Amino acid sequence: MTGWPDQEFTWDCFISFTNSDLGWARRIADLLRRAGYRVFWQGDDFIPGSRWHDLMVHGARASRHTVAVLSPRYQQSRYAMEEWELAAQAEEGGRTRLVPLWIGPTPFVTSDLHPDLETRVLVDLVGKSDRALDAAILEALDSAYHGRHQESIANAWPARLDLFTARADVLARMAAVLRSEPTDPAHATGPAGIVLLHGAAGMGKSALAVEYAHRHAGDYRIRWWVDAAHPAVARSQLAGLARELGVGHPPAPGDPLAARALRALSVRERWLVVLDGAQAGWADGLGDLVPPAGSGHVIVTSRSDRLLPPGRDRTVEVGPFTxxxxxxxxxxxxxxxxxxxxxxxxxxxxxxxxxxxxxxxxxxxxxxxxxxxxxxxxxxxxxxxxxxxxxxxxxxxxxxxxxxxxxxxxxxxxxxxxxxxxxxxxxxxxxARDQVPSYGHSVYAAFAAAVDDLAGSSPTARALLGLLTVLAPALVPLDLLVAGAEDLDEPLAAAAADPGVLDDTVAVLLERGLVRRDGDHLYLHPIIREVAAAVDPARADADTLAALRLLYSLALVPIEDRPQTWPWWGLLLPHMLTVAETALARTTALPGDRQPAAVTLVERAASYLGLLGEHEQAITFQRRTLAVVEEFHRAPSGPAGDASAQGSAPAAAGPDDLALATRRHNLAILLLGAGRPQEALPLLRAAGAELDRLGPHPLRAETAHSMSEVYRQLGRSDDALAELDEAVRVMAVLYGDRAAELPRYLTDQAIVLLDLGRPHEARRALDRASALAGGLDPERTAATEDARRLGVLGAILFALGQRAQAVVAFHDALARTAALYGPDHPLSRAAGRNLARAERAIGEAAR
Known part of the structure; x- marks a missing residue:
């Protein structure tokens, strides 16, 4: 599965049941929520005073699956069968899928069933143990989500070695460790089985993990291979598992997809996760890459033997053969x-x-x-x-x-x-004369001849190989070349612009055994990668510059509020990080740029990780960019940043100040997202001081706006209002009423005025924000801001005593927010609470 679940669904599961089966419904709802599904059911979502029949219809129509808790009593319930009919109608339109669970009390008899139930494949839960019952329910949801029976869920794994020899004792030890019980069950954490394979490079740790998985294939229903050499890449791949498990809806703050996938595993059985190439020195060891609980298994491969917390012996050293x-x-x-x-x-x-x-x-x-x-x-x-x-x-x-x-x-x-x-x-x-199979030459000579031949026989293929050499040793999407064709040099640019020529170019590399192709992705073996780089070391700077230019152009594409692009960013992430590291080491910059483009790549990687909810990793990356720019700032002859990424007119003077201010501001934004305003405050003050030397500038307005959010989080509303006034003033000086940011600033101004108990002034600020937004190009206004303004309008109307109008505004705000973010997002929950509070106030007034 790729991309996000269909955004037309507010919920993943609607629980349909009759009140006499409430206990079963509650148990099923709790299980599905622990597995990461968005669940809508009467026990939690039918609040006092709401119209329960409308909610029932909404649940059946707005959920991807209707989970029917079937019993003889269900068939006798008018409203339960109405829910069934609603779900069946939606299913006929291809929008949803029914998941019928038979709870008994006795096994069903086909002749006793309702005519529509009689023709359905039911999941019989009668007589199952708690573990078997949970497994049956989750497997039924997996099959419903994928539209077919899911015998197994797996991603791409390395292939098994043809001539795997020895290691029988290591494989036996792995099996024993994975099936061992903790010595202190009361304090045991994590999955039931975890083993760390550690040893020097070249000992075959990864091959052992693959071999174990093959020999025990029947023991696992879910098998997931994770490249754990870099935590950010590992979390991106775990986010892919979340989508395969049907819990890949857009993440909320504090709920990244990787963590959601691991929680989903913790309530499932028969799964295996391999964390390959984990590195020593991580702040929290394996930390949040391991499921918090569960009966599955985790195999970790690493050169370090210190990645697991103390406790039972769960390490297996992979040493030389006997x-x-x-x-x-x-x-x-x-x-x-x-x-x-x-x-x-x-x-x-x-x-x-x-x-x-x-x-x-x-x-x-x-x-x-x-x-x-x-x-x-x-x-x-x-x-x-x-x-x-x-x-x-x-x-x-x-x-x-x-x-x-x-x-x-x-x-x-x-x-x-x-x-x-x-x-x-x-x-x-x-x-020193490494051998390659069936060639009789050293590893270097075996591949160097093929690489050398490309220079004369196919310069285009040689250029492609050079590009792959400086990208990460991971899958490279061909779409990367197509999307960035205009930023490549000839002859590769022409090939990337023509699918037929690009296929022919890839075929040249395939014929020489230099790359492997997996659908629309290329893979360059690390050994060949090193050989190709060593054959012509003079190409290194040019190839790095080409990769930097290619990724830089893609890195500037907005990703905020566009979750459909995030799987693509997950593929780009390892390449952005690898090229950025190489470019920073070589101080490679794009021609004419004072700012190394590598800094932008790291910044965009930080932004992407922040959107996934990985705030700490994002903050680490952003600190790195700030340190790099500070170093350039201190060096009189070194490059520094420019304003190109801000989309504003270049400042008359002080590019170093602007570069530093930009990085400080970006780091402060990430700290605010992580709920750390005290750390953001000095950064924003320093950025403001640097920008004040430039005169009016769009980033000065943004810094003031961010400062207002710091003060709001710290409870200093008067200071927040002053900063917002400054942000509005700067933008008005620069662009008048044409500034796309003005409606956002004015909406925040209305919020702060409301905090200060000044609802009439807040209404005027919000009316101005709405008027300005209406006069802008629709492509420059975000749907998220429309939803936010509706929520603020509801709060203002409520404060002014216009409660009926407030309910209407809150209702519209909830509908738009849930459609954008999903019902479990904090913004959606807040909108729901506002609506409920307004409706409750109206009800109390009526009494």
Missing amino acids: DEESFRYLLARFDGGSRPGAAGAVSPFPGSPGWPGSAAATPPGHLPLPRAGGDRQVVARDGAGRPDEAALRAIARRLGGLPLALDQAAWRRVPAASYLRQLERGAAALL
Whole structure:
């Protein structure tokens, strides 16, 4: 599944039941809410004084699923069957799906059912244990959400190694740890099973995780692979799991999608999450990348053994092979895979599309191996044609069981005895000549020839490879090239603008084995990435600049209030971070820019993470950009920022002041979103002082506006009003009534005036805001502001005693806010409370 759930649905689930089955309905509603679904049901949402029949109709029509709690009593209830009919009508239109749950008290008999129920596939819950009952309900919702029976839910996994050898003890230890009980259950946290695979690079930790998942495929219904090398990327991939589990509606503050996915797992069974490549040094260890509870399993791979909290022993060290394992490993490869125990070809992981390509595709960090019994020359035999086991055992001992060195040895096109003699003469020199399967050359030579050939045979393909070399070692969407074609250099620009030429260019790289293609995505193996960069190091700056220019143009596209674009941003995130790090290290800047474009990439990554609710990570990134710009500011000859990202006219002087003020303001906004106004206050004061030296400037108005929000959060309404007056004054000086920001400032001014008990003045400010908004280009006004003004209008009318009119305004505000953000967003809940308070006041006045 991609993108957000259909925004026409306010709720995920409407619980239809009869009052005699209230206990069942409450249990089901609680389970679904804990699993992350937006639930509408009588127990919580039918408030006193509301029109229950209207709410019943609303629930049935505004929910993606109607969960019917069926029993003989349900069929006898007029209103329960009316809810069923409403849901069935919506289902016939293709908008919703019924989820019928039979609660008994006895197993249903088809002949006793209502005619419409008689033809339905019912989920029979009679006689199930609590765990089995929960699992049956959630599996039914999963199937309803996807429109088909969901045997499994999985994302793309690395493919299983063809010739996986040894490691039986490690796999057994993993199984034991994952199934072990905590030594202190009263203080145990997290999922039921978690294991940390740790060891040096090249020990095969990722391959072990994949192998374990294959051998235990039948134990898991949900399998999710997460690239945990960077927490931000990991959370983005967990956000994808939230969408697959049907709980991917836009996030509310404090409720990021990654956290929602983990909570959804905590009430489910039979799931496996792999956190691959986790890094040491994170502030909270694995922290919020692990489900808070649940009966599933988590496998973590890392070079560090200190990522898990103290408690039971949940770590498994992945070290070198034993001598016997090393011998068997070499024998399987030198002997063409024909001896007993050699693995043959395998199919992709069940339920997974596989890592880019077929089952033969190579997982990241591994060299590609040919099929067992393929075209490899058999060289490890003695004069009688038997495997030279003595030489192989000696090689195994000499190499100390290092898997990477064993691979290099296995693929040397010399007899085992000859290789052993070379090894004894000098291991370091021999192992420097890395082997690639079936080529007989070093890793560098194997790929360098293909890269060199591109320069003459296909300059366009060479340019594409150069671009991939400086992007992250992750999937690269081809749409990235298409969207940024105008910002690429020739000849790649022309190829990106023509789908046919672009496909031909990709085909050149595929033919040479330099990339793998997965649908509309490309994957460049890390080893090839390093070789391609080393073949022509003089290209590094040009390739980095090309990637920087490409991503910079896309980074300036607005993402606020556009959740439909966020999955795309999730794909771009690792590339933005990688290119930004490289550019900052090389001090690469776009021609004519005083501000390194890399700073903008990091800032936009921070904005994206803030929208996902990942405020702390966003704040960390924004602090980094501020530190970079401060460093440039201190260096007289260094570049500094410009005002291009603000969309305003360039200042007459002081670009360094503007650059610093911009970064301070952006950091303050993130701190405000995290509820930390005291930390935002000094940043905004410093930004204001820097901007005062420039004279009237749009950012000065924005800083004053942000300062007003700080004062509001601190309870200083008079100071907040003064800052808003300043924001309005600056914008009026610069643009008059044409400023798109003025309606927003005036709406906030009305709010503060209302806080100060001055509703008549507040009404005048709001009327002016509405009038100015009506005169602007619709594309420059946000629907969110329209909804906000309606809510403020309701509050003003209520304060003025015009309660009937206030109810109308609050009702419209709630409808628009819920449509924009979803019913569980804090803004939607606040709008609902305002409406309920106004209706309650009218009812009390009538009595």
